[in-house]
Amino acid sequence: MKKLIKNLSIVELQDFFYEYSQPKYRAEQVFKELYLNRVSDFSAMTTIPKDFREILDTNFHINSITEYQTQKSADGTIKFLFQLRDGQKIESVLIPDERRKSFDKLKMTETEKLRMTETDKLRMTETVKLRMTETDKLRMTETDKLRMTETDKLKMTETNKLRMTLCVSSQVGCTLNCTFCATGKLGFKRNLETAEIIDQMLFAEKVAGVKLSNIVFMGMGEPTYNLANVIKAIKIISSPNNQLLSPKRITVSTVGVVKKIRELADSGLKVKLAVSLHATNDLIRQQLMPYAERVTLKAIGDAIEYYYRKTKLDITYEYILLPGINNTDNDVKRLSKITKRVPSKVNIIPYHSISFIEGSNTPYKEPTKDEIKTFTEKLKVEGVNVFLRTSSGKDIDAACGQLAYSQRNS
Numbered sequence: 001m002k003k004l005i006k007n008l009s010i011v012e013l014q015d016f017f018y019e020y021s022q023p024k025y026r027a028e029q030v031f032k033e034l035y036l037n038r039v040s041d042f043s044a045m046t047t048i049p050k051d052f053r054e055i056l057d058t059n060f061h062i063n064s065i066t067e068y069q070t071q072k073s074a075d076g077t078i079k080f081l082f083q084l085r086d087g088q089k090i091e092s093v094l095i096p097d098e099r100r101k102s103f104d105k106l107k108m109t110e111t112e113k114l115r116m117t118e119t120d121k122l123r124m125t126e127t128v129k130l131r132m133t134e135t136d137k138l139r140m141t142e143t144d145k146l147r148m149t150e151t152d153k154l155k156m157t158e159t160n161k162l163r164m165t166l167c168v169s170s171q172v173g174c175t176l177n178c179t180f181c182a183t184g185k186l187g188f189k190r191n192l193e194t195a196e197i198i199d200q201m202l203f204a205e206k207v208a209g210v211k212l213s214n215i216v217f218m219g220m221g222e223p224t225y226n227l228a229n230v231i232k233a234i235k236i237i238s239s240p241n242n243q244l245l246s247p248k249r250i251t252v253s254t255v256g257v258v259k260k261i262r263e264l265a266d267s268g269l270k271v272k273l274a275v276s277l278h279a280t281n282d283l284i285r286q287q288l289m290p291y292a293e294r295v296t297l298k299a300i301g302d303a304i305e306y307y308y309r310k311t312k313l314d315i316t317y318e319y320i321l322l323p324g325i326n327n328t329d330n331d332v333k334r335l336s337k338i339t340k341r342v343p344s345k346v347n348i349i350p351y352h353s354i355s356f357i358e359g360s361n362t363p364y365k366e367p368t369k370d371e372i373k374t375f376t377e378k379l380k381v382e383g384v385n386v387f388l389r390t391s392s393g394k395d396i397d398a399a400c401g402q403l404a405y406s407q408r409n410s
């Protein structure tokens with residue numbers, strides 16, 4: 001039975017070629033064809049001798065997913081529903097940053113335009129340039145140029161150069177059944193293979209005609225429950241041979257699986273860690289997320305500190321704002337204390353209703369603009385590094401699991 005070639009690391013591909021008495025550089029050539037030239041057919045691998053292209057074709061598939069449905073939001077968000085080879089479906093969401101959305105809508109005020117140029121300039125101050133290692137600089141120049149065909153370059157308008165984040169899935173469905181999440185209602189089918197994780201990135205870039213700047217593992221599933229494949233995918237994506245993205249531009253999100261947070265810290269991969277907090281005490285957290293019955297906030301805090309000590313990377317806390325449940329003054333105080341243990345930021349995500357799901361009976365309501373403003377302002381007063389994440393793609397069901405849910409019975 002054919003395997004997915006993108007499941008293989010370069011060493012595993014070298015082992016494959018070794019069996020055919022081929023030199024190691026064959027594996028590097030294949031990686032280049034797959035990840036730089038993005039071929040979708042072995043016959044197009046012109047750097048590989050014809051008889052070996054045939055051997056590869058007999059043993060492997062190149063693509064692990066196909067585009068099933070794509071929805072574009074008025075705010076620039078694109079939601080992909082991909083079909084896997086066994087017919088299962090997963091979601092990925094492409095989220096342009098706030099500035100790009102504004103560009104796309106051509107609705108920027110003069111003040112916003114001024115702020116953007118100044119910010120962009122600041123982003124590349126001498127300090128930032130100095131912080132870049134030589135490898136980073138090389139990556140930004142030669143590799144980027146090599147990767148881009150002339151067509152790609154034309155497609156890269158000014159707006160394309162801004163931040164483009166892809167939210168990727170790590171599992172088909174999820175076992176954890178958080179009460180505010182559509183994916184939880186889908187049940188769990190299986191873990192994604194390494195190739196299926198990587199292909200979300202390659203297909204999103206191809207379909208949308210953009211170059212990704214960031215990946216966040218915040219789509220369907222709990223990434224740390226599929227950690228081996230997630231780590232392998234990240235290693236391939238960020239390998240010196242491919243240089244698709246630096247690990248620092250990749251974020252792994254978790255509900256707080258402490259053993260796996262430590263394992264990720266020990267892996268040596270310096271990826272960013274995001275923790276879905278959503279409550280500031282164990283009792284409320286248990287009501288929102290059944291997984292919280294298995295772990296205390298104290299234990300999660302210890303694991304986060306371990307992660308920070310190992311990676312020296314700031315931690316991100318995700319906090320879905322649920323008015324009447326987690327937005328009291330006590331929450332502000334406790335959240336401030338929790339998030340000051342190590343350098344961090346808090347993303348406030350206003351709750352986006354999933355009431356369309358039959359049987360969901362969620363008791364939550366969406367916060368008003370005033371409720372959002374009050375909570376974030378109070379956090380700022382406490383010195384919390386807080387950001388408001390607007391609900392991207394509300395008009396296209398872009399919250400986690402919503403599109404897959406709507407397709408479940410179709």
Ligand code: SF4
Nearest residue numbers: 174177178181184221
């Ligand atoms: S929020 Fe994440 S961990 Fe919770 S059910 Fe949804 S996909 Fe699973």
